[in-house]
Amino acid sequence: MKARYAAMRKIDNENRIWPSAKITVSPEWCAVDLRDGNQALPNPMTPEQKMEYFKLLLDIGFKQIEIGFPSASEDDFQFCRDIIEQNLIPEDVTISVLVQSRKHLIERTIEALRGAPRAVVHQYIATSELHMKHVFGMTREDVMKTAVEGCSLIKKGVQQLKKEGSVVGLEFSPEEFSDTDIDFALDVCHAVVEEWNPEEGEKVILNLPMTVERRLPNEYADMIEVFMRRNKYPEKTVVSVHVHNDMGCAVAASTLALMAGAQRVEGTLFGHGERTGNLDLVTIALNLEYLGVNTGLDFSKLDRITSIVERVTDMPVHARQPYSGQLVFTAFSGSHQDAINKGFSKKNELIDTFGGWKIPYLHVDPNSLGRSFEKFIRINSQSGKGGIAFVMKSSYNIDMPKWAQIDFASTVQHYADTQARELSSEELWDLFEQTYLKPCTLVKLNNYWPRPDETNPRVINGELDIDLEGKNLRLKASGNGPISALVSALRMVPELPDFVLDDYYEDSTGHSADAQAVCFVKIICGSDIVIGAGVDPNVNQAAVDAVFSAINRIVTINE
Numbered sequence: 001m002k003a004r005y006a007a008m009r010k011i012d013n014e015n016r017i018w019p020s021a022k023i024t025v026s027p028e029w030c031a032v033d034l035r036d037g038n039q040a041l042p043n044p045m046t047p048e049q050k051m052e053y054f055k056l057l058l059d060i061g062f063k064q065i066e067i068g069f070p071s072a073s074e075d076d077f078q079f080c081r082d083i084i085e086q087n088l089i090p091e092d093v094t095i096s097v098l099v100q101s102r103k104h105l106i107e108r109t110i111e112a113l114r115g116a117p118r119a120v121v122h123q124y125i126a127t128s129e130l131h132m133k134h135v136f137g138m139t140r141e142d143v144m145k146t147a148v149e150g151c152s153l154i155k156k157g158v159q160q161l162k163k164e165g166s167v168v169g170l171e172f173s174p175e176e177f178s179d180t181d182i183d184f185a186l187d188v189c190h191a192v193v194e195e196w197n198p199e200e201g202e203k204v205i206l207n208l209p210m211t212v213e214r215r216l217p218n219e220y221a222d223m224i225e226v227f228m229r230r231n232k233y234p235e236k237t238v239v240s241v242h243v244h245n246d247m248g249c250a251v252a253a254s255t256l257a258l259m260a261g262a263q264r265v266e267g268t269l270f271g272h273g274e275r276t277g278n279l280d281l282v283t284i285a286l287n288l289e290y291l292g293v294n295t296g297l298d299f300s301k302l303d304r305i306t307s308i309v310e311r312v313t314d315m316p317v318h319a320r321q322p323y324s325g326q327l328v329f330t331a332f333s334g335s336h337q338d339a340i341n342k343g344f345s346k347k348n349e350l351i352d353t354f355g356g357w358k359i360p361y362l363h364v365d366p367n368s369l370g371r372s373f374e375k376f377i378r379i380n381s382q383s384g385k386g387g388i389a390f391v392m393k394s395s396y397n398i399d400m401p402k403w404a405q406i407d408f409a410s411t412v413q414h415y416a417d418t419q420a421r422e423l424s425s426e427e428l429w430d431l432f433e434q435t436y437l438k439p440c441t442l443v444k445l446n447n448y449w450p451r452p453d454e455t456n457p458r459v460i461n462g463e464l465d466i467d468l469e470g471k472n473l474r475l476k477a478s479g480n481g482p483i484s485a486l487v488s489a490l491r492m493v494p495e496l497p498d499f500v501l502d503d504y505y506e507d508s509t510g511h512s513a514d515a516q517a518v519c520f521v522k523i524i525c526g527s528d529i530v531i532g533a534g535v536d537p538n539v540n541q542a543a544v545d546a547v548f549s550a551i552n553r554i555v556t557i558n559e
Contacts, residue, residue, distance in 0.1 A: 008215055009181065013222040015229075018260035023288060026295045028238065028264040030064040031057050031281060035076075035098055037272035039069070041313055049312045050079055051088075056308055057269075058090065061297045066096040066122065066266070070112035071105035080112040089117055096120040096171065101150025110157030119161075119168045120205065121154050123147075127174035127188055128211075129181070140184055147172070147188050151195040170196050171205035173242065178210040178220055186230055193233050203238045205264060206231075210253060212275075213246035221256035228261040240264035243279045245271055250279040255287065269309050270317050270324065283322045290364055299323070302369040329366045332422075336361050337387025344390070385409035388428065395425040397509040398432075398535075404505070404520045407531040411435050436533035437545075442555045443468055443496070445548050450482035450540070464489040468496075483521075483543050490551060497554055499525040501547075506539060517542040523550045530554050 033053060038045050045053060050068075057065050067083070068076030080097060083089055095116060099109040101123055113119050125147045132138050138146070151170065158168045172192045174185045189206050196204055208227060210220055220243070228239055241257045241264070243250045254265055267279030282302070285295045299305065306317050306324045319327045331337045339360035343350060350358050357365045385405035392398045392408075400408065408431075415431055416423055446465040453459035462485030464475040477488035487501045503522035508515050517539035521532045532550025536542040 008179070008219070011182070011219055011222040011226065013226050016222065016225065018221050018225050018256065019218075021259040021261075023255070023258050023291065023293060026288065026293050027258055027262065028064060028240075029062055029281065029285070029295070029297065030066060030096065030240070030264065030266045031062045031268065032066040032242070032266050032278065033057065033268040033272060034079075035066045035068045036266075036274070036278055037268035037313075040272060040274045040277070041315065043314050045312060047075060047079055047082070051082070052308065053312050054083065054088070056305065058093065060299065060305065063092055063296075064094050064096060064120070066098065069098045071099055071108040077108070077112050080116075084113075084115045091117065094118040094120055094169075096122050098122045098124065099154075101125045101146045103150075103153055106150060106153045106157060110154075110161065113161060113166065113168065114164065116161070116166050116168070119166060120171050121158065121168060122171040122173065122205075122207070123150055123154055123192075124173035124175050124207075125150070125188075126176065127185055128176035128179040130179060131176055144188055144191060148191050148195045151192045155196055169202060169205070170198075171207055171240070173207040173209055175209060176211040177208040178215050178223060179212070182223060182226055182230075186227065186232075189237075190232050193236060198236050203236055204233075205238045205240050207240040207242050207264075207266065208262075209242035210244055210250075211242075213244050213249060213253065215253075216247075217249050217253035217256045220253045221260040224257045224262050225260040238263050240266060242266040244273060245276040245278065245280075248276065250277075251284050251287065254279050254284055269305065270321060272309075272313060272315065280322075282324055286323050286364070286369075300368065300370050303371060323364070323369060329362060329371060331361060331387060337390060338385065341386040341390040341393075388412050391425050391428055392432065396429060398518050399507045401503070401505040401520055403503060403522050403529075404531050404533065407529075408432065408435065432533075436531070436549050437535060441552060443490075443548060443551050445544065446472075448486060448544055450485055453478065460485045462486050462489050466493075468493065482540055483547065486544060486547055490547070496551065497525050499523050499530075499551075499554060502529075504543070506543065509535075519543040519546040521546045521550050523547075523554065525554045528554070 034050055038050070054065065054067065068079055070077040070080045089095055096119065097109055097112060099105050099121060109121060125143055126132050126136055127143055132143055154170060161168050172189060174180055174188055177185055193204050198204055208224065224239065224241065231237060239262050241254055241262045243253045250271065265279065265284065267281040267284065269282055271277035271280035282299060285297045286299060288295050302324050310316055317324050319325045322328060331340055340362060343359040347359065388409050389400045389405045392400055411431055412428065444467040446467060449463045450460050453461050458480065459478050460480070460482050461478050462476065462482065464486065466473050473493065475489040475492055477485050477492060479485035479488050483504065490496060491499070500523065501521060502524045505520045507518045509518060516535050516537055519534045519539070519542040523530045523532065530550050530553045532546045532553060534542040534545025534549060536545055
């Protein structure tokens with residue numbers, strides 16, 4: 001059967017070594033959001049929005065920023081002039097502008113850069129057979145001639161800018177490099193470098209784009225490795241990659257290209273760009289940081305960065321976008337929630353054991369990105385006891401024993417089933433309050449007086465005043481503690497079903513003066529296990545409230 005899609009040219013790389021390479025140093029970063037990213041937005045940024053975005057990129061730490069295509073757009077031209085004339089380019093930052101290999105476009109580009117402290121002119125030309133022959137009707141000879149002549153014109157214009165005090169370099173891109181015959185790509189790049197003839201210490205950027213992602217990441221890495229092996233001018237050039245995401249592999253392709261020796265990466269925040277977008281710089285940079293590479297970029301306030309980009313571009317970041325999406329540090333599954341909850345309870349122990357952060361289902365520490373633990377575990381009908389307990393602990397500082405977790409989880413899951421949606425932490429508290437703290441008051445506590453025995457201080461004598469179904473009862477009993485005496489007194493009431501206090505747990509919601517005591521009790525009544533809870537500034541009162549919470553729930557069950 002005839003193939004549906006054209007096969008890509010085979011890459012011969014018999015001496016492949018990149019698969020065993022490790023990335024230990026950061027590449028140079030170039031953010032192309034203001035050009036490649038902006039041109040693909042449904043609503044391109046206004047000059048004011050571009051200015052805000054430019055300052056955001058500076059805050060993150062980008063030292064190379066492609067700001068536009070000044071010869072193709074009056075807005076881009078004016079933006080270039082604005083940041084130069086308003087002295088907004090830091091001393092250690094280089095701006096970049098794109099231009100085709102055409103005389104009038106090059107002249108306009110040079111005009112836009114007058115007065116720039118540091119800049120790069122990014123020249124590109126189509127070198128793949130698809131574009132060269134079938135889009136532009138050019139031969140290889142035409143492309144070679146046009147590229148060299150364009151480089152010569154840029155060099156002439158740059159010489160004038162240098163006389164005026166600017167430092168201006170060259171970047172050259174053979175468009176759709178990944179679909180270009182590698183011999184021809186090398187010939188064109190070599191010819192451009194020779195024409196530019198970089199000064200001592202200067203390097204030409206050779207940007208090798210996967211303009212459309214038609215190859216698997218390993219094939220792109222092979223091309224990069226072969227190109228670098230055969231590059232005649234390694235001391236005079238920097239090899240850069242620019243990968244689009246048509247097959248969803250831009251991060252992988254760029255990472256493997258770095259393993260193959262590439263030294264520079266172009267991309268955009270969250271991958272904005274044509275079609276499925278560019279390489280996502282946030283993802284690849286944070287991946288490298290996870291591997292121990294100091295990238296020089298600061299994503300410690302990722303929520304703020306995400307918010308600005310969403311507002312300025314009018315494009316939401318996907319909820320599952322790595323690192324930055326709303327749900328990427330969230331668990332709905334009960335088993336995942338339970339594992340995360342247990343991991344956090346042993347966080348320091350796990351760090352000591354593994355030599356660094358290692359928490360179940362959380363591959364990085366969200367705090368390092370300025371993200372909050374509050375929304376890690378979110379509650380719906382799929383949630384389990386561990387997740388519910390985590391939210392109660394993180395949001396309300398109530399630590400629930402396992403037997404109370406099991407009991408409350410059934411209540412939450414039943415409610416979540418009826419709602420068929422995610423529950424908020426506020427809803428969780430309301431359920432907790434209605435289930436344990438405000439149960440029906442068939443048995444109403446009026447007062448309870450626990451007193452040490454006059455002859456044996458280890459014995460507590462309890463006097464209890466309650467109302468039961470409209471009848472007032474005053475009871476006395478003793479025990480080895482206030483709760484034991486209370487339970488003994490309640491067991492004397494014939495109207496109440498027989499029960500046994502099986503377990504007891506107390507904790508505090510904090511260490512400050514206004515902290516609340518929290519108590520849970522487990523009572524067994526026949527085949528029923530009933531949980532009660534109490535919250536009060538006084539620990540004894542919290543315990544009493546927990547017992548009455550459980551007793552009233554028993555009465556309700558037995559009605």
